[in-house]
Amino acid sequence: MIYNLPPALLFAYAAVLAALGSALIALGTARVPGFKTLMFILLGLSGAAAVVAGLAALSAPAAAVAELPLGLPWLPWHLRLDALAGFFMLIIGLVVMAVSVYGPGYVRDFEHGQDSLLVLGVFTGLFVAAMLLVVLADDAFLFMISWELMSLSSYFLVAFQHEQAANRRAAFIYLLMAQIGALSILLGYAVLAGFGGGFAFDAMRATHLSPLWASIAFGLGFVGFGMKAGLVPMHAWLPEAHPAAPSHVSALMSGIMLKVAVYGFIRFTFDLLGSLQWQWGVAVLVVGSISALMGVLAALMQRDLKRLLAYSSVENIGIIFISLGLGLIFFATGHPLAGVLGLVAALYHSLNHALFKSLLFLGAGSILHATHERDLERMGGLLRRMPWTGLFFLSGCISISALPPFNGFVSEWLTFQTALQAWLLKGGVMRSLIPIAAAVLALTGALSAACFVRAYGIAFLGQARSRRVRRARPVSRGMRSAQGFLALLCLLCGIFPTTVLQWLNAVPQQLLGRGLNEATAHGWLWLTPIAPQTASYSAPIVLLALLLVWWFSASLLRRGKVREVRRCDPWGCGFSDGLPSPRMQYTATAFAQPFRRVFGLLFHVDERVEREEPGLRHQLQITDRAWGLFYEPVGRWVQAASRRVIRLQSGNIRVYLGWSLGTLLVLLWLIS
Amino acid sequence: MNTAAWWLVLLQALLFLLGAPLLVAWVRRVKARLQNRRGASLWQPYRDFYKLFAKETLVAHTASSVFRAAPYIVFGSTLLACMVVPLLALGLPSAAVADVIVLVGFLALGRFFLTLAGMDIGTAFGGMGASREMLVSALAEPAMLMAVFTLAMTAHSTNLASIAEHQLSTGLILRPSYLFALMGLVLVAIAETGRIPVDNPTTHLELTMIHEAMLLEYSGRHLALMEWAAQLKLMLYGVLIVNVFLPWGIATEFTPLALAVGLLAVVGKLIFLGLLLGVAETGLAKMRLFRAPQFLNLALLLALLGLLSHVILEGGA
């Protein structure tokens, strides 16, 4: 039977089983110390199998389907590995491989602590297996089971260090919002299933909904998947939960779980709903733009490195949804090429974000491991203490700031090219709104460059601002090589965009019936998404030119007896005391002060300077307006409603019996 | 791609390298004359570079490898950006390698490493310059992109050569969208190249520095490369403005006569632009930093009006 399976599906099964095996082995880590390494090896194999499965699915001519006799008697588990699922399996696999190489060095910190490694190992394995099953699912039942398993196992991972109250609170908010999102998704599936013939996705694909019901289903799906992906205003759990989890789990959550939410949205909208309406695209575009801008501005205000990275994930998810919104608009108004370009840009950015965000989180984990510090204001000068981590973190920062020749630039370039196709549209309002959204995207790109200059400059450059950071030691080889692997992938995805697009082409081909063949039509050297006269970019030539110019200037201009460089003291305004003290450097808060001043309206900024002998005391508190505008009213409403419902509990047994009698009467009447 | 075209690309790069100091010297000359001084000779920047390349290079104890690598990266990315802009002729293969969004990306790469280098030493000057520079550039990006969009939506392309060709082929048309986009782009260029009223290129007082603050610790050949990169950036924006919005005179074929005409045309346009810049810098005063957002909002407003004029008045076609 195994030999009849298509190879893609075979590797997919292997990936899921390996992840489950890793969870099982973790149960024994308390007794057998060697099991820890075995656990991570199995996790790594799971990742590798997922990568192979993804690549096989992307190159297969048609989707591979299977039915497993698990689940309900009348609803077995349907599995489907098509190009879309394969692409996301590839993303999951790459990050899981990196995390499994990183893990053994990192969890050494937890071995002698209060939290047991068993919990960490079991739930990490379950988490990865659940994500793979979500991507493979072809019916609503298996999808929801795996989705809930994914949320629950990540809850335990977020609550791993539960001694601290902040982590417990973060985990609670995370679970609450995950459940609300799951409920919304379930209702969306219910709408589709109610009008169709059942819970299998094939039945949902064949259903034709009226535009009103299709919009209702879209709204439910958008809210549910958007909540999991972290779109504003449903993002409040992200900056709480991602920093609370251990760093390699944060990499998994930020790198892949958010992408699984994106996968869910794409599957729900482009595949199951079928006939798209352009108003959906406008809603997605607007929400994406707001998320991108608010995410990056909030990231600029953070002192905690991991919180900064979490808010930056909100920004990048916003960018992905901007591309998706543009794709929806173009596809729904009858411009398939531009629509497909939007989808491809979103998928490319999903891959890129998974790679560089995981890299950045692993880097933050390395810093945490070496210095036990998360606060930017206490870091500094780490590049000289941890040179490899510094180099890889720099590649992550360059990628996330969308600078050539790394990968972040390619997906932003594709998004801008999609937005530029606005001239195809007929309505003038759309033709003005899309360039305005593109300008917002440009603003967020520049702000994210500012954010990561701040993060890298304060953490790695300059002088150390605290004793522990001054004494940091480089991390283990495993942790470094995991980061190096991801950094290399970032560079490769940036230099060879045509290769990535050739692999990616199967996704829109199977989903929308049309691939992006124009992009690679002129050879592997030229990326021409629409036509060569419209726009073209040659990443390999750019890299070659950059290297040539650098080599040229470095060799030509270092001549004569002044080749060597002399070391001296920095300019200290003429004071001869030697080096300026580290406290004289710019702090992270100071770096962000101009931005706080210009964009401060969007946040609740509470800044106070008081006289306190012997000097001054500066207090700064920045809160997200979403809490006050959105979450607190909802919380108050829920509490008011529950106070009213509590009146049902009168404590009198005859009242309760009366309720039972009434319900019985109503049910009997309904049956008759 | 024939080899003659690639040789022309190299010639363009060489012209940029040699012409940028001359343009800066011309602007300084105009300002000096307006201030009733004789001004330095037009060859002074070359003499300065000659001196700097021969001088010893000092690096602070606290500097890391980013500080030492940054001048090469900044210089390289700016030069690469220059190779993309049409200087003498259209139809060069470099325009196909990178379009205007990639050009913005190159400048952003240079700026990224410049600001990191500023933060590397561990003194307050560099951090301050870095913070201010990132603010100004973040606010200038949407304006620049909006202006570029207006151009691209008219010409249906982001390839700089195609945009210039479209302008040439349709003859002399007064487009309100182009006029507003031009005004917006001029303001963005002033902000990005660090000229008055956004930044003073000749100051060394910490209250007034943005670009100079990040270069404060550099010396010798590192400083020469950074200064050269700044001059290249000024010429880049100048050529972008004159050759994309007013491309008449640029060569459309690769004959020596057409190239000579193209060279004369761009030199004439740059002389005029330098004159305007000198007059503006002498007449205006430098704004305090928190007025810079207002300046850039004006640029964004102009670019937005350009876009809206394109959609409303030009039928979006």
Next chain:
Amino acid sequence: MNLTHLTLLEQAVFVLAALVLFLSFSLLAQARLLAGIHIFAWQGGVLALATGLIAATSDEPHLFISAALTFGLKALTIPWMLHRLVRRLELERHADPLQHPALVMMAGAALVIFSYWVVAPIEQLELAGIRNILSISLAVVLLGLLIMVTRRQAVTQVIGFMSMENGLFLAAVAATQGMPLVVELGIAFDVLVAAVLFGVFFLHISESIDSLNVDRLNRLSTREDDGA
């Protein structure tokens, strides 16, 4: 409709219409009173120039008179009167800054897009881009109203009101090649009389409540009570 099909003069009219819109935005953002009056004068001048160009391209000689009238009234007389008023009331150094300039500017841009959307379905005026200038004029009118809503000083409110009239004039000139001369003269004198009356009122208000901040106009009703 393509710009390439129009003559150079007609393209210039489009440019001037866009310039009128830009000046309306500048009025929206301008904090200083004197600078605001000068921008308003420029707007009148640009409008007169546009009228003259339309007169030249469409063979309607009475539009030249309109242009001269607009220039004399809106670019010279009314700004001079407002300037004199400001000096009488000693408001030269007063500034009327906006509370949230970014939000107001975004609202202005939204109004422009909205007026485009409102005018877009009008089919009959497709020729020669009249529909486009009509959306610009509607936008100028709406921006004038926005100026009146967001500003506190009475003088800037007058300027906002006058710029609304500028927008209406632009629409009339572009769509119907001007109004009948009698109607034009009547409107012109109405505007002049309004400016004179505004001047008189402002002097009285300023003497009564010692301020021209329109948020404090309700003091006029309580003046007797607190004996100020």
